[in-house]
Amino acid sequence: RISSLRHVMDDVVEEILLRLPLDDPSCAARASAVCKHWRHLLADAGFLRRYRAFHRRRAPPRLDFIYDAGSPLARFAPTTAFRPADLDHDGWKPMDCRHGRALFRTSASAVLCAVSGCDHGGCHGGPFAVAFVANYVMEGEEEEITSPTSAWLYSSETGTWSAPSTVRHHNAEPFPKPSVLAGDGAVYFLTWHGRNILRYDLRKLDLTVIASPEIDDDDFENHLLMTTEDGGMGLARLVSGHSLQLWSWKPVSATAAAAWVQLRVIDLDLVIPGDAMRPRLLGFAEGTDMVFVDTTYDGAQVVQQIELSTLKVTKVLDECYASCVLPYMSFFLPGRQKGKLPPSAITL
Template identity: 35%
Template sequence: MAVESSTLPEELFEEILLRLPPDDPACLFRASLVCKAWGYAVSRPGFHRRLHELHQSPPVIGFLHDSDEEHIPDFIPTTASSFSLAASDRRLSRALDYRHRRALFLSDSEGQDTQELLMWEPVTSAQQHIPMPVAYNDIYANVVHTTAAVFCGVDGCDHRDCLGGHFRVLFVLSVEDEDSDDDEDAMWACVFSSETGTWGELTSLHHRWHMCFTFFSSVLVEWSQLYFMADDGFILEYDLARHNLTVFNPPNYLWNYGDDRYNIMLAEDGGLGVNEVMGSHLRLWAREVSDSTNARWVLSRVIYMVNLLPIGALVDAETRVQVLGFAEGANVILVTTVARLFTIELQSERTRKVCDDHGFANLIPIVSFYTPVPRGEHKDRSSKPSEAAGPRGALGEEKIVDQARQFINSGSNVTKDEDFVNSFECVSHAI
């Protein structure tokens, strides 16, 4: 007779679950359905943080995009198995950003001829409607374009388990300035805090051309600067501490509206980076800042796509590659070429085909370890191991980790203990 999987020591089956493939969300989801104990283990407070400690960088599990046909953001998985997120509000009109386990959309307000921002947690399906700043409604007729970024609002947070806490939103407007004699437009920005439920003061900057933000999302550098790349290649910086705006050029820049050679990213040192498409290869640049007024672009690396992409992806040496997104936290870019979409891990240069290209514009990568939502019937047992056994229960920590690793590497034959065998078989059937 099979022994119930719940008889397996909690410390051991948690270590086993932690070692399931992190880039395949379906594994943890299916394992959570095996029994209440396993469902609790993967959804309890702290499990997500332990995934970070063990695997370091979270995976890209998919991306949001603007559907060409219905202009509704949709989710496309980048994982090996079929996977989908819970449906978000179908009134959404444009996906803007994703960061710290939260997605941000520009949405049509229900029953009103106005717009609003919507923060959505893909894993929990929790969402919060955010009214536009008063200034937006006052100058709506002169607004050329808008964009926004979402980020954690908790001071001192290490962003390994951001979910359900306070967040902030930076909202940026490109506004036609009718009072300017120099045909200049204005860039306006302000920050929303979910803690206070209010918008901060406006920051403004005059710029000589319209700045639109159709193709690229933002990049957060060192928790203090947010960057946006405009369609014409200009880079907009917002300093979260000083609340000021700055505009500057990417490397080797010659103004050309609609120039899609560039996309912003994080450099290897954590600062601002830019990737520049040159035919079938990619130049990676890093911005070196010596003081508040002196900065330069330094070429750090060249990636030759012909060495990474499968045969047929590049028809010839002149085939264009376009970078459509950068996944913060995973150091992955999304590129298209000859009607195909690929992910490229910049550190390992591992490449994976995701899907055919469907005319994508701005891609918003979803970067997260996917852990199922806590179920109401589970009690919090995270602080109740046997006191006599020490902080990790009856089994020593090193022994627990070693046995879990053997299970994942070798299967159920590593031990004759019936509890272990049946529990491993239960995992196998679940996934």
């Protein structure tokens, strides 16, 4: 009977722990301190799978932001009571953030989990891949000569880079803003001046160029790649400082090739408080419908989150002088994730 009662109590405890809130990792930390049994339960691989399945209808919580503070300086900005090790790094440029990993560099690149069929809720300890896109400019005697743009794929399992896939185009220089991983198995990158988008197929290792929607505004920095509700590749574009255009790249019929379809136009003057100065697009949270913009109030830069479905606006960072923002999103439970990363875990 004692054994049966203990089993029932374990089931009750597990049901309680499954309901720990996603958006406050400190709750899990406090629960793990109750006793060794609870800590072992929270760190158990089977429990972690059930926890992610229980919350699968919600995106992993956004624990914090990584943003480029200039110079370059990669800065880590927590948004909850959870405080990890200091991750501010002078000389590091944040490039991408996905599946519980952050990538810092040079040029344009993307990081992603390499496990087929993974739900990406807590996979940051497994194999990963890095897609890297770059070109270079050589000083000629009479004019600058731009090299073709090439893409490579790195595998952490083999420790090797793929052969390059190269495209020759007059406007295919990658622009250092966050990429997006779409449901078609490709990573997309913006190019300078916003005229084109680079598509790198992760299965075929093929790099191609897609023309952006026609543009009348020269403010190409106010372009942002995103994913649409159906998992496709989309584009957010801020025109004239207040008109937010949302586009989707998808087939217009069962037999036609993909084309741009304008989904929506949002007047930010009606969404953001009227005393804010000209906003800029800084980032997008994959798996959600949230974009991040910065606005200026009384000379101070503020980063705000806009939920596109409801147009709800939330201030997330105060006095944050950033050129781009990467939301770090992952399930966190104590036991397997603590302390500083060893040097071997930091890959540049």
